[in-house]
Amino acid sequence: xxxxxxLTKRYGSVAxxxxxxLSLERGEFFGLLGPNGAGKTTLMSLVAGIRPADSxxxxxxxxxxxxxxxxxxxxxxxxxxxxxxxDELSGEENLRLFGRLYGLRGALLRDRVEEGLLAAQxxxxxxxxxxxxxxxxxxxxxxxxxxxxxxxLLLCDEPTAxxxxxxxxxxxxxxxxxxxxxxxxxxxxxxxxxxTRLCSRIGIIDHGKLLALGxxxxxxxQLPFAEQIRIARNEETAPHLxxxxxxxxxxTMEDAFVLTPDADTRLSDLFGLAEKIGLANRHFQITRxxxxxxxxxxxxxxxxxx
Amino acid sequence: xxxxxxxxxxxxxxxxxHKTGLALTFLVPIVLIYIFGSVFGVGRPGxxxxxxxxxxxxxxxxxxxxxAITDALRKEKAFKVITTQKDAAGIEQPLTEAEVREMMRAxxxxxxxxxxxxxQSDQLFGLKVKFLNNPRNEIETQTVTGLLQKTIYSSAPxxxxxxxxxxxxxxxxxxxxxxFNQSISKAVAQAFGGNAEDIYxxxxxxxxxxxxxxxxxLFDSLIKIESEQIGGGQVKNPMATRSVGGWAMMFLLFSLTxxxxxxxxxxxxxxxxxxxxxxVDRTHILWSKYxxxxxxxxxxxxxxxxxxRFLFGIDITTNFGNxxxxxxxxxxxxxxxxxxLAAISPTPSVATGLGTFLILTMSAVGGAWFPRxxxxxxxxxxxxxxxxxxxxxxFVQVLWANCTTRELLPTLAVLLGIAxxxxxxxxxxFKRGNIFE
Numbered sequence: 001x002x003x004x005x006x007l008t009k010r011y012g013s014v015a016x017x018x019x020x021x022l023s024l025e026r027g028e029f030f031g032l033l034g035p036n037g038a039g040k041t042t043l044m045s046l047v048a049g050i051r052p053a054d055s056x057x058x059x060x061x062x063x064x065x066x067x068x069x070x071x072x073x074x075x076x077x078x079x080x081x082x083x084x085x086x087d088e089l090s091g092e093e094n095l096r097l098f099g100r101l102y103g104l105r106g107a108l109l110r111d112r113v114e115e116g117l118l119a120a121q122x123x124x125x126x127x128x129x130x131x132x133x134x135x136x137x138x139x140x141x142x143x144x145x146x147x148x149x150x151x152x153l154l155l156c157d158e159p160t161a162x163x164x165x166x167x168x169x170x171x172x173x174x175x176x177x178x179x180x181x182x183x184x185x186x187x188x189x190x191x192x193x194x195x196t197r198l199c200s201r202i203g204i205i206d207h208g209k210l211l212a213l214g215x216x217x218x219x220x221x222q223l224p225f226a227e228q229i230r231i232a233r234n235e236e237t238a239p240h241l242x243x244x245x246x247x248x249x250x251x252t253m254e255d256a257f258v259l260t261p262d263a264d265t266r267l268s269d270l271f272g273l274a275e276k277i278g279l280a281n282r283h284f285q286i287t288r289x290x291x292x293x294x295x296x297x298x299x300x301x302x303x304x305x306x
Numbered sequence: 307x308x309x310x311x312x313x314x315x316x317x318x319x320x321x322x323x324h325k326t327g328l329a330l331t332f333l334v335p336i337v338l339i340y341i342f343g344s345v346f347g348v349g350r351p352g353x354x355x356x357x358x359x360x361x362x363x364x365x366x367x368x369x370x371x372x373x374a375i376t377d378a379l380r381k382e383k384a385f386k387v388i389t390t391q392k393d394a395a396g397i398e399q400p401l402t403e404a405e406v407r408e409m410m411r412a413x414x415x416x417x418x419x420x421x422x423x424x425x426q427s428d429q430l431f432g433l434k435v436k437f438l439n440n441p442r443n444e445i446e447t448q449t450v451t452g453l454l455q456k457t458i459y460s461s462a463p464x465x466x467x468x469x470x471x472x473x474x475x476x477x478x479x480x481x482x483x484x485x486f487n488q489s490i491s492k493a494v495a496q497a498f499g500g501n502a503e504d505i506y507x508x509x510x511x512x513x514x515x516x517x518x519x520x521x522x523x524l525f526d527s528l529i530k531i532e533s534e535q536i537g538g539g540q541v542k543n544p545m546a547t548r549s550v551g552g553w554a555m556m557f558l559l560f561s562l563t564x565x566x567x568x569x570x571x572x573x574x575x576x577x578x579x580x581x582x583x584x585x586v587d588r589t590h591i592l593w594s595k596y597x598x599x600x601x602x603x604x605x606x607x608x609x610x611x612x613x614x615r616f617l618f619g620i621d622i623t624t625n626f627g628n629x630x631x632x633x634x635x636x637x638x639x640x641x642x643x644x645x646x647l648a649a650i651s652p653t654p655s656v657a658t659g660l661g662t663f664l665i666l667t668m669s670a671v672g673g674a675w676f677p678r679x680x681x682x683x684x685x686x687x688x689x690x691x692x693x694x695x696x697x698x699x700x701f702v703q704v705l706w707a708n709c710t711t712r713e714l715l716p717t718l719a720v721l722l723g724i725a726x727x728x729x730x731x732x733x734x735x736f737k738r739g740n741i742f743e
Contacts, residue, residue: 045579048579048582048583049582049583050578050579050582050583050742068587070585073583073584073585074585076583077583078579078580078583080576080579080580080583081576082574082575082576082579083575083576084575084576084577084579084580085575085577086577087575098580098584101581101584101585101586102584102585103585145580146580155583
């Protein structure tokens with residue numbers, strides 16, 4: 001469906017994307033995971049045709065992507081990170097406008113707008129100005145505005161930014177339904193929970209480079225360890241951290257310390273040390289590695305710190 | 307108290323860092339104070355009032371009074387006296403009345419003074435002149451009329467009495483006339499005081515101090531100024547015609563500049579990302595903005611003139627087609643100005659600040675608030691570089707002089723030319739800039 005080869009983009013001296021290559025199959029739900037400033041939006045905007053690449057190629061259904069070709073643009077839907085809606089217009093007027101820009105007319109346009117309002121759960125507020133909508137309503141409308149023309153490929157650039165958990169769930173369900181109906185989705189996020197929940201395949205990006213690519217299991221298998229130990233972050237454990245750090249790599253998180261044991265470290269070494277210093281078992285929790293662990297392993301930092 | 311001081315310091319630091327705020331606080335008022343001060347004569351040599359108004363003088367007589375008044379008018383800073391123009395061979399030739407009338411009809415001249423062949427005659431003691439005017443600016447015309455009367459009334463008496471002395475001497479002989487003057491001088495000296503010899507010398511030289519009487523009934527009856535209006539005779543309310551045009555232009559510039567700076571808001575909202583991912587490119591966005599703003603501007607100008615029709619009785623129906631044409635050209639130029647501001651400004655607040663400064667300055671210098679001739683001459687030279695000036699010219703041509711479309715073409719060409727040049731630059735800037743990034 002979509003093939004990206006050696007895509008590079010620079011802004012002055014800053015390399016926003018460096019030799020990024022990936023390909024997507026039809027019907028995939030692909031996640032692009034990375035911190036703010038990693039290059040996710042740049043990659044999305046190059047595919048969406050908002051700005052040109054410095055080098056590299058994007059192919060859509062086997063043909064080089066040429067944004068001057070209307071029929072190719074119609075293959076794409078783009079949900080920008082910002083709420084790209086006209087506040088002075090109603091939700092219905094916004095949808096009609098964006099539908100018409102994609103060439104929808106007459107009964108087809110009316111039907112698609114109705115379907116869009118229904119999907120965004122905005123039928124009751126259809127004639128209200130967008131400026132009066134809640135953040136969640138705007139986000140839903142933002143997505144719907146991108147799919148009125150039923151594009152086979154939808155690019156979602158952090159579509160849940162600034163949304164409350166309830167609205168976020170509604171958006172998850174909405175894009176999952178679209179994917180279930182056959183739409184290929186590229187979904188960028190810096191929340192590993194979103195990528196884990198939604199995406200069948202994930203690309204991890206940082207500093208403009210695609211660091212890893214695969215399903216969640218494939219990414220986890222790249223890790224040289226099978227489990228991690230979370231050590232509670234409190235006054236009792238804090239004085240003994242240097243001792244634990246000798247058993248592996250210790251990273252400070254918001255609410256805990258995460259110890260990734262060295263290859264030759266055994267759990268009995270850890271618990272032996274804990275017993276020796278007099279720390280109870282309740283301070284320790286053995287966990288399976290997550291996407292966060294993969295990101296940490298690849299970049300040496302957490303997603304939140306990046 | 308410490309908190310207040312910290313917050314005061316913070317406010318002042320923020321204010322100092324806000325360049326647009328600084329400009330609006332200091333630069334704009336200073337420029338406007340200077341313009342208004344100049345109009346009212348503050349700091350100008352010779353005080354306020356108009357300067358450099360073209361006044362053609364045609365003399366069809368060799369009466370000395372003609373030369374005397376012409377010389378006096380040349381000394382008035384309000385007037386730029388024109389008495390000749392170059393012929394086809396490039397040689398300066400005295401102006402004729404027909405040429406002057408044609409210039410006034412064409413709008414290149416608004417005031418002329420004609421000394422007819424019977425300016426002064428042997429049969430009549432007095433003076434007769436013709437004042438031709440195109441009073442498309444009422445304030446200016448009233449001022450010019452007053453200045454002209456003042457100059458004629460103050461310079462004509464001496465010329466008239468010199469002529470009278472000559473005619474008296476011719477009539478009764480120089481010797482008899484000298485005796486007559488000496489007798490009168492003694493009588494005046496006895497009745498009113500003074501030296502009879504000095505009075506005699508003054509009388510002989512035609513110098514008589516009439517004081518207040520120069521403006522009184524004596525000279526009103528001796529000096530006959532025939533006033534004739536050339537052009538715009540049917541306009542009911544010339545002052546309102548000009549005022550509505552001037553203020554409408556200023557508000558058009560404000561509204562269209564504000565509309566153009568919406569480019570920043572749409573960029574911030576991410577609208578361009580969505581539009582550019584659709585089958586829309588940058589050129590489509592710019593043209594749609596441009597044409598919609600031109601349409602809004604056309605509607606705004608037309609609405610304001612229609613309001614002028616109902617409020618002040620401005621006649622907009624007689625030449626309505628041409629009024630629409632000039633409104634369209636003015637709106638096109640104003641939108642170009644707004645897009646230019648958006649193209650060169652890094653932020654909306656800079657565009658707004660710069661826009662306010664330029665719009666107020668252009669409105670003042672372009673003649674939207676008061677006649678250009680009231681400003682210092684260097685400012686008058688700047689007027690033709692403003693959109694306001696050319697739009698005002700167009701409005702006056704349509705509503706005052708009732709010009710045809712053909713006659714309007716040069717003004718339309720200038721306005722559209724300004725729009726084309728400014729737009730070309732703006733598009734170049736937009737393509738290089740990051741408004742769509």
